[in-house]
Amino acid sequence: MSTQGKVKGIIANLVTVEADGPVAQNEICYLQTRGTDLMAEVIKVNGANAFVQVFESTRGLKIGDPVRFTGHMLEVTLGPGILSKNYDGLQNDLDKMDGVFLKRGDYTNPLDDDTLWNFKPLAKAGDEVEAASWLGEVNENGKPHRIMVPFVFEGKYTVKSVVEAGEYKINDTIAVLVDADGKEHNVTMVQKWPVKKAITAYREKPRPFKLLETGVRTIDTINPIVEGGTGFIPGPFGTGKTVLQHAISKQAEADIVVIAACGERANEVVEIFTEFPELDDPHTGRKLMERTIIVANTSNMPVAAREASVYTAMTLSEYYRSMGLKVLMMADSTSRWAQALREMSNRLEELPGQDAFPMDLSAVIANFYARAGFVYLNNGESGSVTFIGTVSPAGGNLKEPVTESTKKVARCFYALQQSRADGKRYPAINPIESYSKYLEYPEFEEYIAKRIGDKWIASINELKTILLRGQEVSEQINILGDDGVPVEYHIRFWKSEVIDFVILQQDAFDKVDMNTPLERQEYMLNKVMGICHTDFQFESFTEVGSYFKRVINNLRQMNYSEFETDEFKKFEEELNQIINERKVA
Amino acid sequence: MATKAFQKIYTKVTQITKATCTLRAEGIGYDELAEINGRLAQVVKIIGDDVTLQVFGGTEGIPTNAEVTFLGKSPSLKVSDQLAGRFFNAFGDPIDGGPDIEGQEVAIGGPSVNPVRRKQPSELIGTGIAGIDLNNTLVSGQKIPFFADPDQPFNQVMAMVALRAKADKIILGGMGLTNDDYLFFRNVFDNAGALDRIVSFVNTTENPPVERLLVPDMALTAAEYFAVEKNESVLVLLTDMTLYADALSIVSNRMDQIPSKDSMPGSLYSDLAKIYEKAVQFPSGGSITIIAVTTLSGGDITHAIPDNTGYITEGQLFLRRDSDVGKVIVDPFRSLSRLKQLVIGDKTREDHPQVMNAAIRLFADAASAKTKLENGFDLTEYDQRTLDFAKEYSNDLLAIDVNIGTDDMLDTGWKLLGRHFKPEEVGIKQELMNKYWPKEA
Numbered sequence A: 001m002s003t004q005g006k007v008k009g010i011i012a013n014l015v016t017v018e019a020d021g022p023v024a025q026n027e028i029c030y031l032q033t034r035g036t037d038l039m040a041e042v043i044k045v046n047g048a049n050a051f052v053q054v055f056e057s058t059r060g061l062k063i064g065d066p067v068r069f070t071g072h073m074l075e076v077t078l079g080p081g082i083l084s085k086n087y088d089g090l091q092n093d094l095d096k097m098d099g100v101f102l103k104r105g106d107y108t109n110p111l112d113d114d115t116l117w118n119f120k121p122l123a124k125a126g127d128e129v130e131a132a133s134w135l136g137e138v139n140e141n142g143k144p145h146r147i148m149v150p151f152v153f154e155g156k157y158t159v160k161s162v163v164e165a166g167e168y169k170i171n172d173t174i175a176v177l178v179d180a181d182g183k184e185h186n187v188t189m190v191q192k193w194p195v196k197k198a199i200t201a202y203r204e205k206p207r208p209f210k211l212l213e214t215g216v217r218t219i220d221t222i223n224p225i226v227e228g229g230t231g232f233i234p235g236p237f238g239t240g241k242t243v244l245q246h247a248i249s250k251q252a253e254a255d256i257v258v259i260a261a262c263g264e265r266a267n268e269v270v271e272i273f274t275e276f277p278e279l280d281d282p283h284t285g286r287k288l289m290e291r292t293i294i295v296a297n298t299s300n301m302p303v304a305a306r307e308a309s310v311y312t313a314m315t316l317s318e319y320y321r322s323m324g325l326k327v328l329m330m331a332d333s334t335s336r337w338a339q340a341l342r343e344m345s346n347r348l349e350e351l352p353g354q355d356a357f358p359m360d361l362s363a364v365i366a367n368f369y370a371r372a373g374f375v376y377l378n379n380g381e382s383g384s385v386t387f388i389g390t391v392s393p394a395g396g397n398l399k400e401p402v403t404e405s406t407k408k409v410a411r412c413f414y415a416l417q418q419s420r421a422d423g424k425r426y427p428a429i430n431p432i433e434s435y436s437k438y439l440e441y442p443e444f445e446e447y448i449a450k451r452i453g454d455k456w457i458a459s460i461n462e463l464k465t466i467l468l469r470g471q472e473v474s475e476q477i478n479i480l481g482d483d484g485v486p487v488e489y490h491i492r493f494w495k496s497e498v499i500d501f502v503i504l505q506q507d508a509f510d511k512v513d514m515n516t517p518l519e520r521q522e523y524m525l526n527k528v529m530g531i532c533h534t535d536f537q538f539e540s541f542t543e544v545g546s547y548f549k550r551v552i553n554n555l556r557q558m559n560y561s562e563f564e565t566d567e568f569k570k571f572e573e574e575l576n577q578i579i580n581e582r583k584v585a
Numbered sequence B: 001m002a003t004k005a006f007q008k009i010y011t012k013v014t015q016i017t018k019a020t021c022t023l024r025a026e027g028i029g030y031d032e033l034a035e036i037n038g039r040l041a042q043v044v045k046i047i048g049d050d051v052t053l054q055v056f057g058g059t060e061g062i063p064t065n066a067e068v069t070f071l072g073k074s075p076s077l078k079v080s081d082q083l084a085g086r087f088f089n090a091f092g093d094p095i096d097g098g099p100d101i102e103g104q105e106v107a108i109g110g111p112s113v114n115p116v117r118r119k120q121p122s123e124l125i126g127t128g129i130a131g132i133d134l135n136n137t138l139v140s141g142q143k144i145p146f147f148a149d150p151d152q153p154f155n156q157v158m159a160m161v162a163l164r165a166k167a168d169k170i171i172l173g174g175m176g177l178t179n180d181d182y183l184f185f186r187n188v189f190d191n192a193g194a195l196d197r198i199v200s201f202v203n204t205t206e207n208p209p210v211e212r213l214l215v216p217d218m219a220l221t222a223a224e225y226f227a228v229e230k231n232e233s234v235l236v237l238l239t240d241m242t243l244y245a246d247a248l249s250i251v252s253n254r255m256d257q258i259p260s261k262d263s264m265p266g267s268l269y270s271d272l273a274k275i276y277e278k279a280v281q282f283p284s285g286g287s288i289t290i291i292a293v294t295t296l297s298g299g300d301i302t303h304a305i306p307d308n309t310g311y312i313t314e315g316q317l318f319l320r321r322d323s324d325v326g327k328v329i330v331d332p333f334r335s336l337s338r339l340k341q342l343v344i345g346d347k348t349r350e351d352h353p354q355v356m357n358a359a360i361r362l363f364a365d366a367a368s369a370k371t372k373l374e375n376g377f378d379l380t381e382y383d384q385r386t387l388d389f390a391k392e393y394s395n396d397l398l399a400i401d402v403n404i405g406t407d408d409m410l411d412t413g414w415k416l417l418g419r420h421f422k423p424e425e426v427g428i429k430q431e432l433m434n435k436y437w438p439k440e441a
């Protein structure tokens, strides 16, 4: 008989439960109030008292209401049919709920029990297998969804039988395995896994090195992220975190995209629901929604489930990585998750750390980012989870615990700058403060040399130097005045503006400009660097600005035109003429 | 409350603070309402038999032998068409001398809309103010506050926007309104002949501040009735949300919670989000749009209240006085409507996004020129042109006294661009330049 309990105290969604038996930290329990079961998680135990955070509103809950403990932690259900689903933070399928409003205690099946999947065996009788070994696969929206030995299986097993190719439902037995003691285990296409534990059924996790193309120039060209890499986007409100994440999730060269809408606006999720089923995946031509999983726990949904939502999304990502797929996970915003931790910690009256966040915030964030990565699976195949989180610093001040803790662990830093956003210089990523540590990895250098060319990284470094010098000059001009500096300085400033307007700035709402494939990025970079290397002749500083505005205008028209079309070439031809006007022979 | 003869009356209060009372009671539900010596209170904490009540009117004069009865329900509002045209206090009781409302009683602060059942907002809300329609277009189902210092005419602008927007119902949630402002709203709505489309829940500066905490939920419960049951487009006005947040901090401080930034409760983000996220476009056609006011102190948007608000709402409208033209304008730099891209260039003319961006960029150039001037440097001829442009732009488009249609705004925009700049200086797509650039300057 499982442990039972009774409600002893209620403060908002923190409830004290007196238990009549053993209780585990993070165990899930259900509080019964007037015929409704409210799901909750144990977050602290003191003697017979378990402190639980309830994933729902506790309105009407009474002292003495019965509680049933489940004996397991918060789990996700893994199997074919997860792609294109819209889940809440606890993996309830939102589309299966009735009515316009969410109902308390309405828990729905994450998978579809009756769908038939076309199963192809990959293992055969006599094979030796272990957790995460591929037994077979089904086609899920054009992706090979591997059916694996459940992750909870420990040690080695021998395959006794695998069903023949054919149509099966997720709960049908598709294989029988025999353990070392000769005991038989039936395996279906479904398994469960606790979200707070990383899935580590892989052989090794090397440093990531392969570029993950996003189509966003200021990322791919300037500060690239890699398959299995980590990055974060801090920025004051309204500076473009969500727009940037949405752009990446539309364009990135990933097999699977998992979006955790964590404590942000519901309308932003609606935008995805509405647009993704219509938009094409630029890499496969299928619909974007087919490769996307949404975990939506928007700001008006229960706070405790907000914390769970990022773990749910990460576990789903790790599951697909184990199939040898390239997964990209985004969380918007990790600050809301940290705030959920803070609300609970305050109610528990724990000793607060900086800004009243829990003391172990840094460790919690570090553990989470550590779950991303590029891995070699036990069968030699590779898979990856790339993770990019946004951070919403209070008052836009980056000296706050969530930003600082994240900076310690994420390898790419995309700092959105208020003044760039104010000046509509989108995406507002500050090119000088931001970085990608992957540029320093020799593995990456080697990879990119093969993919683009061995001069690429040197070019990028030079471009960054030009930006930095442009900024210095602009500060000097502000102090000394336009005519207080040599004409040469104006030219230097305007060359950095060319880079800013043509490479860094990108219109996320223009059909063409929004996505720049790598080949085109290379072309434009060479074009712009060519201009930066050109010597120009001017009599006075007054000529410089208006001249370069024409240069920029033509380059931007190129950005707005389909690559290598007549229109594109026309603007390029005009550009060449403009350059020849002032070029020093 | 006459029918409660069978109800148990408690008379032993064990603890009293400025905002709360604690007593021993059994079988009480969390969030339940109680009456303590006739004052309304709500259960905020239960530990064993100790029940703590938050007393909305404050605890002044409450004795330890006060009579406490529990009402067996959480705060609620009776909803029906009879709400239209009426004025209520924070508890939903009429304050206009009219009769009580008959209708279905619903708990306020009800459940959230399932995100997959929402529709993407797509109806433009026209206000005639170019600072809004041109640069920060509003869309039904949006939530957006005015950020303004207390001396800005935000209530006037809000009333104007409300009356020009073609909403079926306008619901006013007034928190800490001065009596003058309350009368102002009554008068404008009355004069516009719009009273029958308006429902008001008002907490004035004369009422206890903690009562304010009920106002947004009351207003939004009424809004949900009209938007869900009647498929109406409902505009909810919440003023002033800063005073609402202040009331939250009063309560949390008195309950000994650990404050976070600016002595606000750590849950401020979630508390505000619960309110603002009630803005929604329903699939059946009804919608709730929220326009709020967040007063700032000295224009500081990094304070926890505007900061958290900015992270929740879909943009903000920033009012400021432009001393160059002597008018209050909608500041194009700090204002933003995030839903505008759902309608501009689509429900409005194709050139809308580019004209909007070009003008703002050039207005920014004017701001740098101004800085140069202040620092004692010579201006280039281009700088001078940006300054000339900025003045006209501010006066003809940004000022809140502008009242024209969107096409006129765009035409005015092109006219100003053409008057002051060369084609290559505005950075607009060639295709649009060919079509709209003024032929003779």
Ligand SMILES: Nc1ncnc2c1ncn2[C@@H]1O[C@H](COP(=O)(O)OP(=O)(O)OP(=O)(O)O)[C@@H](O)[C@H]1O
Pocket (backbone or CB within 6 Å): A235, A236, A237, A238, A239, A240, A241, A242, A243, A244, A264, A392, A426, A427, A428, A506, A507, A508, A509, B310, B311, B312, B336, B337, B338, B339, B341
């Ligand atoms: N790349 C871009 N191109 C054009 N406009 C952009 C771009 N990025 C952001 N914007 C503009 O900025 C607005 C705010 O962007 P976004 O919603 O992404 O901000 P945010 O940083 O996520 O803010 P919050 O923290 O409040 O969620 C957008 O609605 C859009 O108008």
Ligand SMILES: [Mg+2]
Pocket (backbone or CB within 6 Å): A241, A242, A243, A264, A332
């Ligand atoms: Mg955002």
